[in-house]
Amino acid sequence: MNKVLDRNRTPLMKEEWNLELEKMTGSPFAPKWNAIIGDRIGEEEFLFVTSFQKDLLHAKEHSLYQTKGTILPFIESYLNTSDFFKKQLQGIPWKQNFELIPFMNRDDLQTKITEIIPNDVNLKEIVINPTSGTTGKPILAPNHSKAIGCYVPLIEFSVERFGVRPIHSPKSTFAIQLCYQENTIVYATCHSLAGGSKFAKINIHPNGWKKPSDLQNFLTESSPQILTGDPYAFESAMQMGIHYKPEAIHSTALELTPALRTRLSAYFQCPVINFYSLNETGPIAYSCPNEPEWMHLLPHDLYVEIISNTTGNPVPTGNVGEIVLTGGRNPFIPLLRYQTGDQGEIQYGPCVCGDHFPRLRLLSGRKPVYFQKQNGEIVNPIDVARILRKNPIIYQFQVEQTNANEWVCRLSLEETTRGNESIWENEKKAIQVELTSLFGEGSVVHIHTDFPLDGKKQIAFLNSYQRKKEQEAKS
Known part of the structure; x- marks a missing residue:
């Protein structure tokens, strides 16, 4: 499957990375691969992500999270390049009164995307990532490989908080994503931002394997440090009797109930990290190691508001409302008071876990339905x-x-x-x-x-x- 170096999809691909990737894709226990994926990280993107990681670690160490005051330069940087920003901010004293800025929502991403995209970006670098579309209409969210690449340091930061030390080696498999669907893409790749360590997405549904025993053997052979996926996939894995002990479970996409978190931790004998992320925003928060009902804001370049569902005004700390985001690193979708549609509350102040970024508690996430x-x-x-x-x-x-x-x-x-x-x-x-x-x-x-x-x-x-x-x- 990967007999030649694919530097179109993975520009920084090395011989030793490719050899280890071939071992995974050519394993006698391998799933029925149906896609080839690369990270599209070149030298420029690599430098961007490593710079982002340094800024992230510095911000975490000194508790430098975004406020409505510190996010203003971000907004101003798009004032003359995004027609959407220009229209939203026209005629209002937004620097003096942030709350006067109109909201941005999913409908804007569907109908005004050409206005949102800044006019000074290179459209040839767009990567299209359709959102999951809980309203049914997926958003063809334009993204950039450098912004997608930032998932690596953000995910690594979250797992390190639970004692996992990512191994940056092509001989290592950092993560395998579990899905349980009748049909989905299945692939293996390696990450330029993690020393060539491997990643695979597999479908644990019986349709995805040549023999029933291959799934268990593939997991054992690949020996991933962490397993990722949504609660539905993990619950299916338990029902199927899959036995593997990762260093951590990384759960995303759907609401993880306390009861299921406890069951998963006992079954897989490892910590379970809840991860709040949207395709149109990237990673937002991860569960606190000490109080898993709360999630710490993860990136340093997002400003979070909680607004009233009735008035649209910011609510005092401790009150429930809609989560609204400004900032981010996607050059094609700068966020300006973006209404996520998710409900929660926010809490400020020091945390005994050591991460003093604001804490979110999701109150009505995307619960799994079977x-x-x-x-x-x-x-x-x-x-x-x-x-x-x-x-x-x-x-x-x-x-x-x-x-x-x-x-x-x-x-x-x-x-x-x-x-x-x-x-x-x-x-x-x-x-x-x-x-x-x-x-x-x-x-x-x-x-x-x-x-x-x-x-x-x-x-x-x-x-x-x-x-x-x-x-x-x-x-």
């Missing part, structure tokens, strides 16, 4: 989303399991399609066929076009049938 076929097999909602997102006329969706064999799929459609019944009927039949095939024989899928298209985050997946069964069991 669908279940009549035969008992679990369906990952990501597989449902994959079917719906590929259809360009669907702007938002919500899928709910209402019975053992019944689902309701609520959609919001592109305006120009709503009046054309013939086009919609054909699309509806195709969606029903695919979803019925996914949910299994005998399943019934009802499709409605009554889902609100309002630019706000919506609950994408519901399982009222499972909730009803749980309530009946308790009674």
Whole structure:
């Protein structure tokens, strides 16, 4: 798979890195690889990330997190290059009254991206990363390899706080990401920013392996320092009886409940790190080693506000509201009071763990929802989303399991399609066929076009049938 040095995808690739990567991809226990990925880190990007890491460590050591005063130079730097910034700030004394700056939201990223992107950037360097799209409409978020590269020092900082010392060697596998989906990309690569150490994304679903025993053997052979993934994947790994003891579990993408965190820690015999990150922002926070219910702000270049859900004004410390972000390092999406849609509270002051950056507590994150076929097999909602997102006329969706064999799929459609019944009927039949095939024989899928298209985050997946069964069991 990697017989020649691929310096197009990994410009700094070395012979010894490639040899170790070939051992992983050519292992007799390897999964069914279906993608080739590189970090696109050249000398310029390497210097950017190493400089970012130095600034991060300095800021952490001296508790130099962003405030509404220190973030002003960031805003001013985009005033003459981003048409969006110019329009948002025009005619208001924003330096004297930060709260007068209008909010930026997901709808802006969907409809005003050409205004947001600064006019002095090199568009040839854009990397497109579609967001997970909890509203159903993924955002084609433009990014840069140097900003994506900053994930490495941010993740390494978070695991080091839990006693993990990343090994920068091509003979080492730093992380393997676990997924449980019927279909997803599966690849192995090495990181130029970590001395060529390896990383792989694997699908633990039986579809992803040549033999059932290969998964366990591959993990043992690769010996990753940490396992990453979402709570759904880790819970599936426990149910499958996978046995591997990493140095840490790095959980992201969905809300990690205290009960599941305790179970994961006991099963894998290691600390569990909860990681709050958005594709459009990058890493935001990681769980405090002493109080895991709280998460320390991770990067030094993001300013965090908590705003009232009713008035839009900042709320006093200790109150719940929406998390709003300004700053970041993505040159294509500078954030200006970006409404994340996530709810939480913020706390300032020293922490006994030693990281004195502000602490966040997420109060309504993206809780995992599980669908279940009549035969008992679990369906990952990501597989449902994959079917719906590929259809360009669907702007938002919500899928709910209402019975053992019944689902309701609520959609919001592109305006120009709503009046054309013939086009919609054909699309509806195709969606029903695919979803019925996914949910299994005998399943019934009802499709409605009554889902609100309002630019706000919506609950994408519901399982009222499972909730009803749980309530009946308790009674």
